[in-house]
Amino acid sequence: MAIQKVGVVGCGLMGSGIAQVSAQAGFSTTVSEVSREALEKGMGAIRGFLQGGLDKGKVTAQDMEATLARLSGTTRLEDLAACDLVIEATTENIALKQTVFSTLDRACGPATVLASNTSSLSITELSTFTQRPDRFLGLHFFNPVPLMKLVEVVRTLATSDETYRLAADWCRAIGKTVVTVGDTPGFVVNRLLMPYMLEP
Ligand SMILES: NC(=O)c1ccc[n+]([C@@H]2O[C@H](COP(=O)([O-])OP(=O)(O)OC[C@H]3O[C@@H](n4cnc5c(N)ncnc54)[C@H](O)[C@@H]3O)[C@@H](O)[C@H]2O)c1
Numbered sequence: 001m002a003i004q005k006v007g008v009v010g011c012g013l014m015g016s017g018i019a020q021v022s023a024q025a026g027f028s029t030t031v032s033e034v035s036r037e038a039l040e041k042g043m044g045a046i047r048g049f050l051q052g053g054l055d056k057g058k059v060t061a062q063d064m065e066a067t068l069a070r071l072s073g074t075t076r077l078e079d080l081a082a083c084d085l086v087i088e089a090t091t092e093n094i095a096l097k098q099t100v101f102s103t104l105d106r107a108c109g110p111a112t113v114l115a116s117n118t119s120s121l122s123i124t125e126l127s128t129f130t131q132r133p134d135r136f137l138g139l140h141f142f143n144p145v146p147l148m149k150l151v152e153v154v155r156t157l158a159t160s161d162e163t164y165r166l167a168a169d170w171c172r173a174i175g176k177t178v179v180t181v182g183d184t185p186g187f188v189v190n191r192l193l194m195p196y197m198l199e200p
Contacts, residue, residue, distance in 0.1 A: 001084070001111065001166065002084075002166065002169065002170075003027070003084045003085045003113075003166055003167075003169070003170040003173075004027065004028065004084055005027070005028050005029075005030075005082060005083045005084050005085075006019075006022045006027045006028070006029045006030075006083055006084070006085050006086075006087070006170075007029070007030050007031070007032065007080030007083035007085070007086035007087070008022070008029065008030070008031040008032070008086070008087050008089060009031075009032045009077065009080070009086065009087070009088045009089060009090055009100055009104070010031075010032070010033065010088065010089040010090040010091070011031045011032075011033045011038065011039055011041070011042025011043065011045075011046075011073070012038075012042065012089065012090075012091075013143060014089040014117055014141060014143060014145060015031060015042065015087075015089035015090075015117075016031075016042040016043075016045045016046050016049075017049075017141065017143070017144055017145025017146055018087055018089055018117065018141055018145055019031040019042075019046065019071060020046045020049060020050070020067070020071075020145070020146055021145055021146055021174050021175070021176075022174055023067045023068075023070040023071045024063070024067045024146075024174075025173055025174040025175060026070070027070065027170075027173075027174070028070050029070055029071050029072070030071075030072045030073070030074060030079060030080055030083065031043075031071065031072075031073050031074075032073075032074050032075065032076070032077050032079065032080055033073065033074075033075060034075065035075060036075060039073040039074075039075060042073075043071070043073055046068075046071065047068070049144075049146060050064045050067060050068070051064070077100065077103045077104060077107060078103075078107045080104065080107065080108065081107045081108050081109065081112075082109070083108065083112060084111070084112060084113065084166075085112070085113045085115065085166070085167065085170060086104055086108065086112060086113070086114050086115070087115045087116070087117055087139055088100055088101065088104075088114070088115065088116045088117065088118075089117040092118060092119065092120060092121065094121055094125070094126075097116065097118070097121065097126055097129070098126075098129045101114060101116075101126060101129040101130050102129050102130065104130070105129070105130035105131055105132060110132070110135075111135070112135065113135050113136070113137070113163050113166055113167060114130060114132065114135060114136050115136070115137055115138060115139040115167060116138055116139070117138070117139060117140060117141055118138065118140070119140065119190060120185070120186075122183060123136070123137065123138040123154045123156050123183045124156040124157070124158070124183050127156055127158060133156065133158035133159075134158050134159065134160040134163060135160065135163045136156070136158070136159065136163070137153065137154055137155055137156065137159045137163055137164065137167055138152065138153070138154025138183070138187070139151055139152075139153060139154070139167060139171065140152035140153075140154060140181075140187055140189075141176075142189070149175070149176055149177045150176065150177050150179060150189070151171045151176040151177070151178055151179070152179055152180075152181045152187045152188060152189060153167055153168050153171060153178050153179070153180050153181070154181050154182070154183055154187055155180060155181075155182065155183070156183045157183075164180075168180070
């Protein structure tokens with residue numbers, strides 16, 4: 001099995017970037033938001049980013065058109081049910097993420113891999129909101145997602161080798177560099193960055 005259909009929950013700063021790079025790399029991608037207005041704002045950000053690339057000659061008109069054709073939006077989490085991988089990029093609030101993951105867990109097929117882009121919450125704790133901790137991991141992107149190459153792939157003790165392989169292969173397929181990290185506060189990058197920034 002390989003990832004073919006991708007879902008992204010939240011089309012804010014990070015979710016819009018993740019949906020964009022997924023669609024740009026050729027994956028059919030559906031992004032979910034709380035309202036039509038939020039969805040339109042996020043899709044507008046994606047169109048704006050692609051238009052900027054077109055103006056600078058970094059994206060062709062055909063690439064832009066094909067990327068947008070692979071992207072769809074919804075306000076119903078259940079519409080992500082047929083995705084092979086769903087990446088959650090909602091507001092950093094554990095109660096909200098609990099609702100999102102328990103809904104996704106009920107809606108998605110047993111093979112779907114669920115991932116969170118959280119920067120500060122425990123991936124292990126988030127995985128307990130589902131019945132599939134073996135098919136759960138963190139995919140921590142950096143802002144701005146289309147430009148930042150690194151993705152921290154966060155394995156918990158329960159993440160299966162197959163789940164890790166599928167997610168890491170997908171990250172490479174969208175042109176990212178993978179660093180595998182354990183489920184520790186700040187993962188690796190923020191754990192190094194924070195003390196550095198606090199240095200007088
Ligand atoms: N901002 C960063 O630099 C950065 C970097 C890495 C990871 N993260 C993580 O990414 C996640 C999102 O951060 P952001 O900066 O993109 O936030 P954001 O506020 O820009 O976007 C969050 C989006 O989630 C949407 N949302 C809320 N509830 C939802 C629901 N039930 N269903 C669908 N959409 C919903 C909101 O409407 C909003 O558009 C957080 O977990 C954060 O820790 C952020």
